[in-house]
Amino acid sequence: MTTALIHERLQSQLAFHTEIDKLKRVIRRNSLIDGSRRENDAEHSWHLAMMAMTLAEHAPPETDISRVVAMLLVHDIVEVDAGDTFIYDPVAVEGQAALERAAADRIFGLLPEDQGARLRGLWDEFEERRTPEARFARALDRLAPIIANHHNEGGTWPLYKVTARQVMEKVRLIEEGSPTLGEYAARLVAGSVAQGHLAP
Amino acid sequence: MTTALIHERLQSQLAFHTEIDKLKRVIRRNSLIDGSRRENDAEHSWHLAMMAMTLAEHAPPETDISRVVAMLLVHDIVEVDAGDTFIYDPVAVEGQAALERAAADRIFGLLPEDQGARLRGLWDEFEERRTPEARFARALDRLAPIIANHHNEGGTWPLYKVTARQVMEKVRLIEEGSPTLGEYAARLVAGSVAQGHLAP
Numbered sequence: 001m002t003t004a005l006i007h008e009r010l011q012s013q014l015a016f017h018t019e020i021d022k023l024k025r026v027i028r029r030n031s032l033i034d035g036s037r038r039e040n041d042a043e044h045s046w047h048l049a050m051m052a053m054t055l056a057e058h059a060p061p062e063t064d065i066s067r068v069v070a071m072l073l074v075h076d077i078v079e080v081d082a083g084d085t086f087i088y089d090p091v092a093v094e095g096q097a098a099l100e101r102a103a104a105d106r107i108f109g110l111l112p113e114d115q116g117a118r119l120r121g122l123w124d125e126f127e128e129r130r131t132p133e134a135r136f137a138r139a140l141d142r143l144a145p146i147i148a149n150h151h152n153e154g155g156t157w158p159l160y161k162v163t164a165r166q167v168m169e170k171v172r173l174i175e176e177g178s179p180t181l182g183e184y185a186a187r188l189v190a191g192s193v194a195q196g197h198l199a200p
Numbered sequence: 201m202t203t204a205l206i207h208e209r210l211q212s213q214l215a216f217h218t219e220i221d222k223l224k225r226v227i228r229r230n231s232l233i234d235g236s237r238r239e240n241d242a243e244h245s246w247h248l249a250m251m252a253m254t255l256a257e258h259a260p261p262e263t264d265i266s267r268v269v270a271m272l273l274v275h276d277i278v279e280v281d282a283g284d285t286f287i288y289d290p291v292a293v294e295g296q297a298a299l300e301r302a303a304a305d306r307i308f309g310l311l312p313e314d315q316g317a318r319l320r321g322l323w324d325e326f327e328e329r330r331t332p333e334a335r336f337a338r339a340l341d342r343l344a345p346i347i348a349n350h351h352n353e354g355g356t357w358p359l360y361k362v363t364a365r366q367v368m369e370k371v372r373l374i375e376e377g378s379p380t381l382g383e384y385a386a387r388l389v390a391g392s393v394a395q396g397h398l399a400p
Contacts, residue, residue: 006258017347034222040243042242047221069273
C-alpha cells in the first residue's frame, strides 16, 4: 500500500471513529444495575461484549465468540441516526427498520469500502439472526435488561406497563441463542412476578 | 459438565457481570469528542475496541486483533476499585499499581477460576506491554484522548497545564505500537500547538 493510500484510509477510519462517539449520547430506556441513571448505547455495547467473553460456554459448541464480540460492538451503531427503540413499542419497532438501514448505509459508509462492508455484514448478520453467533449475541442483548430490571424492582416493566407474558416472548429469543441462559432468564422473570415487580 | 456445576459457574459469571457494571460510573478526565461531558471507562473501552477493529491494518503484521479487542475490553476494569489515574500525575501513577493489582485479584476473582485467570492474563499482558498486541492496544489507549483533546481546543491539556513535550512522551508509546498512528498523533500535537491549544 502506498503512503498516500494508507493516509487516505486512516482519514476515513478516523472520521468513522469521531462519528461513532455519538453513540455515547444515545440513551436507552433501562438503567444501570444500581439504578442511578439510564444507560447509553456505547457502555451497553461494552457490557454485552464482556458478557459474550464470560458466558461463552453457554453458547452452542463451535460458536465463534470473537465474531459474537465484534457483532455486539457494532450492533447499536445505527442508533446514532435512528435512536433507540423500546422493544415493547410495536409502532416504533415497525418504522425503525428502514431508518436503521439508511443509518447503516451512511455510518458504515464512512469507512474504506472493504471495512464498511465487513462491519455492515456483522450488523446484517445480527439483525437476521440466522447464525448461532447472531442468535447468541441477540440472547445477550435481551438478557441484559432483564437482569437490570430484576435488580431495579422491575425497572422499565412497571414504568411502561409491560407484563410477564410479553417478557416471556423475549425469553424465548434468549432460549434460541442459549437454552441455559433462557432458563436462567425465565427464573428471573418468575422471581420478579413473585416479588410483585412485574405483572403476570 | 453437570447441571449443578453449570449453574454454579453461571452464578459466578453473573456476579462478575453485575460488579463490572460499576465501570460505567468511573469518570475519566477527558470529554466526549463533542465536549458535552466527561467520558466514563465503560464507553471508553467500547470505543477503543472499535478502534482496534477498524485501525487493525496499522498494527504490525500478524497482530492478533481479537486479542487486542479482548484486552481493551478488560483493560480498565480494575478502576472499579482503583479509580481512574490521570497519566500526567506522577504521584497518582506511582501509588496506583498496587491498588490496581489488588483490584484485579478481587474482581477477576469473582469469575470461575479458569476464566478469571484468562482475563487477568489479558490485563497483565496489557500492563506489561511486551507483546505486539499489548503495544498496539496501549497505542490506541494513548491516541484516543489526543484525538478528543484536539477536537476540544486542547481539552485536558490547558486545564492541567500539560505541555507538548509531555504529550510527545505518550506519542512515543503510540509509535511503539504503530508507527503510522504515532506519526498521525505527532501531527495532531503539532496542530494543537499551532492553534494555541497546547503549550510547547
